Amino acid sequence: MPEPLVFHFDVDGNDFTSAGTASVTVKKNLRQLGLPSEVIKKLSIAMYEGEINMVIHADGGTADVIVGESYIDIILADHGPGIPNVELAMQEGYSTATAQIHSLGFGAGMGLPNMKRYSDEMTIDTRLNEGTTVKMRIYL
Amino acid sequence: MESYEHSVLLDRQKCTGCTTCLHHCPTEAIRIINGHAVISQNRCIDCGECIRRCPHNAKRAVSSPLEAMDRFRYKIALPAPSLYGQFNNMDDVDYILNGLLRLGFDDVFEVSKAAELVTAYTRQYMKAENLPVPLISSACPVILRLISLMYPMLEDNVLHLLPPMEVAAQLARERALKQHPELKPEDIGVCFISPCPSKVSYVRNNFGGYKSQVDEVVAMNDIYFRLLDIMKREDKMLSLSDSGMSGISWAESGGESTALLNEGYLAADGIDNVCKVLEEIDNGTIQHVSFVELNACPAGCVGGVLTVQNPYIAKARLRSIGRYLPLALNFPPAGTDGIPKQYLFGDMPSYIPAARLSESYIESIRMMGEIERLRSTLPGIDCGACGAPTCRAHAEDAVRQGIKTVSCPLQQTGQREEKP
Ligand SMILES: Nc1ncnc2c1ncn2[C@@H]1O[C@H](COP(=O)(O)OP(=O)(O)O)[C@@H](O)[C@H]1O
Ligand code: SF4
Numbered sequence A: 001m002p003e004p005l006v007f008h009f010d011v012d013g014n015d016f017t018s019a020g021t022a023s024v025t026v027k028k029n030l031r032q033l034g035l036p037s038e039v040i041k042k043l044s045i046a047m048y049e050g051e052i053n054m055v056i057h058a059d060g061g062t063a064d065v066i067v068g069e070s071y072i073d074i075i076l077a078d079h080g081p082g083i084p085n086v087e088l089a090m091q092e093g094y095s096t097a098t099a100q101i102h103s104l105g106f107g108a109g110m111g112l113p114n115m116k117r118y119s120d121e122m123t124i125d126t127r128l129n130e131g132t133t134v135k136m137r138i139y140l
Numbered sequence B: 001m002e003s004y005e006h007s008v009l010l011d012r013q014k015c016t017g018c019t020t021c022l023h024h025c026p027t028e029a030i031r032i033i034n035g036h037a038v039i040s041q042n043r044c045i046d047c048g049e050c051i052r053r054c055p056h057n058a059k060r061a062v063s064s065p066l067e068a069m070d071r072f073r074y075k076i077a078l079p080a081p082s083l084y085g086q087f088n089n090m091d092d093v094d095y096i097l098n099g100l101l102r103l104g105f106d107d108v109f110e111v112s113k114a115a116e117l118v119t120a121y122t123r124q125y126m127k128a129e130n131l132p133v134p135l136i137s138s139a140c141p142v143i144l145r146l147i148s149l150m151y152p153m154l155e156d157n158v159l160h161l162l163p164p165m166e167v168a169a170q171l172a173r174e175r176a177l178k179q180h181p182e183l184k185p186e187d188i189g190v191c192f193i194s195p196c197p198s199k200v201s202y203v204r205n206n207f208g209g210y211k212s213q214v215d216e217v218v219a220m221n222d223i224y225f226r227l228l229d230i231m232k233r234e235d236k237m238l239s240l241s242d243s244g245m246s247g248i249s250w251a252e253s254g255g256e257s258t259a260l261l262n263e264g265y266l267a268a269d270g271i272d273n274v275c276k277v278l279e280e281i282d283n284g285t286i287q288h289v290s291f292v293e294l295n296a297c298p299a300g301c302v303g304g305v306l307t308v309q310n311p312y313i314a315k316a317r318l319r320s321i322g323r324y325l326p327l328a329l330n331f332p333p334a335g336t337d338g339i340p341k342q343y344l345f346g347d348m349p350s351y352i353p354a355a356r357l358s359e360s361y362i363e364s365i366r367m368m369g370e371i372e373r374l375r376s377t378l379p380g381i382d383c384g385a386c387g388a389p390t391c392r393a394h395a396e397d398a399v400r401q402g403i404k405t406v407s408c409p410l411q412q413t414g415q416r417e418e419k420p
């Protein structure tokens, strides 16, 4: 096994219009590896949602994708406000997004539930006023 | 795809190696080698974007001369509806159709007639259950090539109905044999008058195993002036035109979808927009859309590189031609049900996954690691000076060729410092 492949992205918190670009880049790279399209789809949706969350709720952060032989990890880390009640945040439809964000088409409250659905393992490590790290693993 | 016959060629004499085409090729099929553009035969989808962009007219389309039809006893012209938008002060399609007869054709069969049938059959097609969502139109050959090369996961979404050109060719042949029982099938020659090079390669390559019923494809801009001369003569005209507004509107983006009278549609034109829409379909982020019409050319077929007129002017002309026409004049024969088998195609063309680095996943990971390493040593400004469209593509070319280092002309001349 060669060294695991790592893609690192800085996700800009001030730019709504470019939100989601990291997941598009990852998707193109994964296609070149010849991964099945179902895996690519799951991974790019999960990553997209995480990326958007960092932009709209946490003023940006970093995204790392580690491609291994039998699984792919996505690690999204930010220094935002943290999530006060993770159980509540995980509920479908729950959102604290502002009206302005809703008008941009975000904030349906389906991000975290979809991240859980499309990944095989997910952990959320969050501290109030310090930040949030979401780790997702998808097995190949 | 091993010996695919392309219809976009380079004139080496005219090419200055300016890199314009490099930056606009949607499949990154072009490299500048020894000062001239080289098109990768495996990656080219015949979209004509490089023809459209080249400031030196160094790219050209291959098509047949009109004289290629001389070998047939009975010659049929199939004008694409985009032809109707090319002429000034021309509000009656019959001038054009009669002009084609005077050019030496024995019969004219409007592709817009067949387009109306394809619309009717598409409506039937969409009634079936468990269809993939959304369905993607199969009318533009560039889109079919693009999907099989870069978006193979969307192959099932493609409507497996033949494009209007092929349906028109079949019907034109049937009509000729019926009206002239003395003709043998091989006496009949069918000539499509095309707005784009992609139809040329579609016809020449037996797309997806389907043997095209078109014999020759003549460029619209080749026939234009000959037609213009001949159309001026005020002879008695035969009344030939037999299509409605909806068939003619297939020449422009949105025409095919509006003809379906179906609310949930999306129509995108221009190759960049098309790629974005295909990405979104793959992401599953497009909702409430059951039909997607994609045209590689800006504004649709009227924007094809073999047309003469500006696409937006052509669109305005088509609108004035269609104004007093009924919506449609062509329908499936009464009493028939279902889509005739001969209007369906089987498989999409077999493709070599252009994107894939290696057959082996582990080897692909190693190669991509190497690509990323090389890429990080390049300036990342995608200037094209090395001959590749992006720094990433330059790194990928090296790794695919087993080369361990990359050379950047900018770094060599010290014009730009290496990234720390
Ligand atoms: N990275 C994050 N930092 C802070 N809060 C977050 C983060 N991600 C999610 N949240 C909180 O969890 C809620 C639910 O997230 P999600 O399911 O993605 O819905 P949405 O983003 O549409 O609001 C968000 O409204 C927000 O309050
Ligand atoms: S655009 Fe391409 S084909 Fe035209 S001159 Fe420049 S490099 Fe050559």
Ligand SMILES: [Mg+2]
Pocket: A049, A052, A053, A107, A109, A110, A111, A112
């Ligand atoms: Mg969200």
